[in-house]
Amino acid sequence: MRKLLIALASATALLATSAAAQEKIKIGAAPYGLNAEFMQIWTAALQDHPAVKSGEVELTVFDGRYDALVQQDQFKTMITQKYNAIIFAPIDVDAGASAVQSAVDAGIPVIGSNTRVNSDQLTSYVGSDDTVSGYLEAKSVLDKIGCKGNVVIIEGPVGQSAQIQRLQGNKKALAECPNVKVLEDQTANWSRAEAQTLMENWLTSHPNQINGIIGQNDEMALGAIEAIKAAGLDVKSFAIAGIDGVTDALRAAKAGEMTSILQDARAQAQGALDLAIFNAKKGDYKPESDIWTTYKDMPWNDGKDKTYNVPWTPVTAENVDKLLSTRK
Template identity: 60%
Template sequence: MRFLKLIAVSVAVLALAAAPATAQKKPYKIGAAVYGLKGEFMQLWVNALKEHPAVKDGSVKLTIFDGKYDALTQNNQFETMVTQKFDGILFVPIDIQAGAQAVEKAAEAKIPVVGSNARVLSDKLVSYVGSDDTVAGALEAEAVIKAMGGKGNVVIIEGPIGQSAQIERRKGNQAALAKYKDVKVLEMRTANWSRAEALSLMENWLTAHAGKIHGVIGQNDEMALGAIEALKAKGLSPKSIPVAGIDGVTDAIRAVKEGHMMSILQDAQGQAQGGLDVLLRHIVGPGYEPRAALWNDYASEGLSWGDGTARQYNVPWTPITLQNADALLAKRSK
């Protein structure tokens, strides 16, 4: 009897030894620290992240942290994640410089941080998955200027001062404007990505520069839509005063269909899910296989997973047109 028991124990030990050493015992604890959730784009980003296969199958336990458009709030949230020993962090910072302190805290605790959508000036960031905002800024400014016939006065509605998208989109705006000596910038101020703030700002400009504004460059769709509301309230048609934005939020796609604005789609799903793939690669190791769709969707445009350890991944922009607007809206409604 004792001999049989010894055999049983030996078999059990051998079975355990044969089990895969990489088997995941518990979900990876991932935090997503985003600058704010008032606007639709960040809501799209968060919702897409929740649909990542690793979150859906329970291998990732996801916690969303709303930064409420405040750098100090985001720093405090990083302290919470460090204290609670999160396995990794996805970071969408409100401030390109202030966010570096938060990344430093995580790095000291050996918690990998991957940036997504907005950049932070830190060499402790293991990777970045987003889109080139300088390119988008140039594209939208060029679209407005061409619609104006290459001459006239424009106003520029900026994002939160100090966020990477505001800085880079301004560079793109200015690079395009520099090519047209007959285009003048009348005003350039922030509306903090807010439709309501842009509406108020545009109302003031339409009064201060009555009849002199020929085009509107909004550094995101929400602000462009606010400007359109102000134009309509003054009895002006956005078809006669071209307006452009960036992001591809739902109302903007509809406005493009109506001929009221121009916009460029920023792929929230690609940025969010691609960012989580890259973060998991740094946590799990070389055996991790990417599960987000963007690696196939943009392969023909040069976006490659490689081994998942590149310092930067640029998700391509998609101009919104009458030809693709319905398909984009149909995808959004799923």
């Protein structure tokens, strides 16, 4: 009898374990690339989400390697392995649409985060309005140079939504300063090293002519700063701006070398994951991240909104130390 009871108990435990395994939600995150700090912060925020830490969600993060074809292959893998939901930050605004369609056709909800895709098949999108940041960063440069002189623009990967929208914002600000001339406008693919090379060349091609530098992300603005320092020039004689609020940019902003606008990677990532779980569980879920109480202007609204717009936070002398304290 005792052996029978032990066998029954073991079987019950095995069934419970099996049921728990079946209940675990399998979610894939497909960011465009993991080389730069911003996406590393975004990924760390996903891994720090309460549902991941508790084991409720089995999270897999794929490295898109800045390649649309790589991201398409990753979608095929997630579809084959029957993931319950996908979080997508595409490298290309158009190329990502077919990947989204393939997942939706397979019955897998796709939540957009950080960068946009030209598809109406996304269940929801959690990100920030890049047109606004592009305007704000360019305006900070133009205000510093008194709306006159010469600037250069360092763009992100051509065809990515952030590059497209930030350039729109850059141009809106430039239109308000018709006496400012754009000497150069090229991509450095979000790369600090590529931006440094561009800036080195521009400092040689336009000696003593560049007054302002509009970097469409912080990494590229920081690359420009390194080129300026390497040339033996005074960084503070240039007006330099970037976007994202990465750690080195916060330090440079504190030193008065540049301005930056914080893009909240944590809110974008954890908000997207809450929505992915909500859709994977067919609405039987309450958000577990604290970001919904942090941003009163971005309510959860029962997980039904198509777009959740995370506000920008300009980095200032008043908030920079607090922002730096959040970085490890």
